[in-house]
Amino acid sequence: MERHFERSLQELVDDLKTMTDKVVASLDSAAKGLLERDASPCNTVFDIEKETDDMEVLINEKLLDFIALQQPVAVDLRFALSLQDIVVDLERIGDHCANIAQSAISLSMLRSSPDLLALPEMIPLARTMLQDSVLSFLNRDTALARRVLSMDDRMDEFNRNLARAVINSIKEDRELVETSLEIMRISKNLERIGDLSTNIAEDALFTAEGRIARHQPQA
């Protein structure tokens, strides 16, 4: 017999999947707008941002009920506490997607197409980190969570190198200042998406292993 407890838990899992799908769709739309120099997919991002804000509130309300009424312990308690963190992280990732979309709109208005440097590589990396972190949480897959943590070093390196390249290009051609700043802003936002995905992976490890992985040397 499926218990009320399991149903409540499954509902939270389903809501998290829905919210994650929305945030991934948001990143995809922002990326499409950027790569195709098209403002219209970027507008979708702003619509989705509103939806993910609503999802964050909805999941938090359900979590409050779940903790108060089902009184979870052990792995279920760790799941609930982690989920509370994760929806905040996802909502923030949604905000970063909106920032990227804004920059993409600015860039789409330029007469010539700018050099996107490493951005076309950073976008799929951010997407993978985001998706895999949530997947590792849902499947209690600690190996996958640790892979996400290790991807963050690559993301940081991309961002550092890109910043250096942007500074050099500004030095060479002052005309490129505005464009370069937008590129750097997108890179910074992708790097933040990587960080937040890392947080989610750490929550996945906490849920699966019962140890707090945050601010600890990687095991």
Place this chain on the structure above:
Amino acid sequence: MMTDSAKISARKLNLHYGDKHALRDIDLDIAPHQVTALIGPSGCGKSTFLRCLNRMNDLIDSARVSGTVLVDGEDIYRKDIDPVLLRRKVGMIFQKSNPFPKSVYDNVAYGPRIHGIKDRKSLDQIVEKSLRGAALWDEVKDGLGKSGLALSGGQQQRLCIARAIAIDPEVLLMDEPASALDPIATAKIEELIWTLKENYTIVIVTHSMQQAARVSDRTAFFYMGEMVEMDATQKIFTSPSQKRTEDYITGRFG
């Protein structure tokens, strides 16, 4: 192993009721001045184990015990141990409160009188001290002559605790002491347990996970006559080591 500092140590403790093997090789240490909760599904052996600690199972003909139980390092199953003296040191509080059909005063004074205290002044002191210790004094001090049976359920249970501590035990065994009480009376008993551990070592059997989590320092999980896991209560309820423990406390058994 914490044998040296343990108030009670069970080693290779086995108990059979006739053909039924009710406890299997239990090794368990109970620390002094702590609350140890025993949890597990019905029939897992937790109450049987509790009753081994003051030889209450002696009263059951078919029960056979092997292995050792040390209280303060002394084997309580040794031939020359007087179970009555043992039970003075290791008292028991039951699920259903069972005051004698006597006054509140006489309920508490009953044990000390049996143990030879006749002097009224000493008895008065013991009765007041015990009732205060059981957090009942303020509620009954003006009606010490009233029948213990006239008290509410929660008060009756605290009267039984007062009666138990009147003979100055060192260990209190509690078998689901709050399972028949409403949440307010339960909260009072739980609060009392928390204060009693300053003076006593407490072992409590409970079916309420929340109660075990709230009142105990350490929790032992029993299943089918075995002790599966014992650890700090905080550890058991956040990340137990054994899958069977996790399945039980999260309600995923079977």
